[in-house]
Amino acid sequence: MQYFDIIIFAVLAGYLGIKLYRTLGRNTKIENHPSNEKFMKNTKDEALNKKPEVVTEKDSSALKGEGLDYLRNIQPNFDEKKFLLGANKAYEMIIEAKNEGNKKFLLSLLEDDVFRSFEKEILDREIKGNIIEATKVKVSRSEITDCKVDNNIAYLTVNFNYEIGTLIKASDGSVVSDNLKELDEFSSNWIFSRALDSEDPNWKLYSI
Incomplete structure (x- = not known):
């Protein structure tokens, strides 16, 4: 009985060996097909030539919701030049309105905290009785120095270089200061x- 078991195991081992050879030991037509070899070569070349993804400092800022590139990605119609032209005009108008005491006009251009400060x-x-x-x-020069987007609200920091002169008088009409000429x-x-996501295209002064 023991010898019979050995013979059976030997036959099974031989059968499995033949099946394994037929399956793995011979090249098939698909393996030898020229297009398959070309595919394998191209795949290998692509793997060798593919460069690792590099996140630059600029890209890193964009990923964090910062930077003008990020703003342009989510707001393709944003135009930096047009924005600065509008910001320059807004700067001059806000300063003039503050000096005139035009709170109604200021309310339309300022966020609450800035408005209260100006008020x-x-x-x-x-x-003091000064007028x-x-x-x-x-404004002689302006530049966007920072850009952030948080909760779908964009915040742009603008540096302004400007010239200003005022004529201030006391309640009795005497001149307190005058530098309009210089x-x-x-x-x-x-x-x-x-x-x-607002339909209002206008920006408001958020902080100074």
Whole structure:
């Protein structure tokens, strides 16, 4: 009985060996097909030539929701030049409106915190009895220095270089200060914000 078992195992081993040879030991037509060899070569070449993905500092900022590239990706119609032209005009108009005490106009261009700050400045001036009779303000240079998007709200920081002169008089009409002929030069950063899903295309002054 023991010898019979050995014979059976030997036959099975031989049979499996033949099947294994037929399956793995011979080349099939598919393996030898020229197009298959070409495919394998091309796949190998692509693997060798493919460069690793590199995230630059610029790309890294975009991935974090920062940078103008990121803003352009989610808002393709954003035009940096047009924005700055509008920001320059807004800067001059806001300064003039603040000096004139035009709170209604300021309310349409400022976020609440900035408006309250400007309103306090206007009130303090009125308490002192001072009146700004004339204002000259001109932006000479502007540049977007930072861009962030958070909760679908874009925040753009703009650096303004500008010249400004004012004529301030006291309640009795005496001149407190007058530098309209020789404008002073200043630089300041303002942050504008806008909800990207808003139908209103206008940006508001978010922070100074």
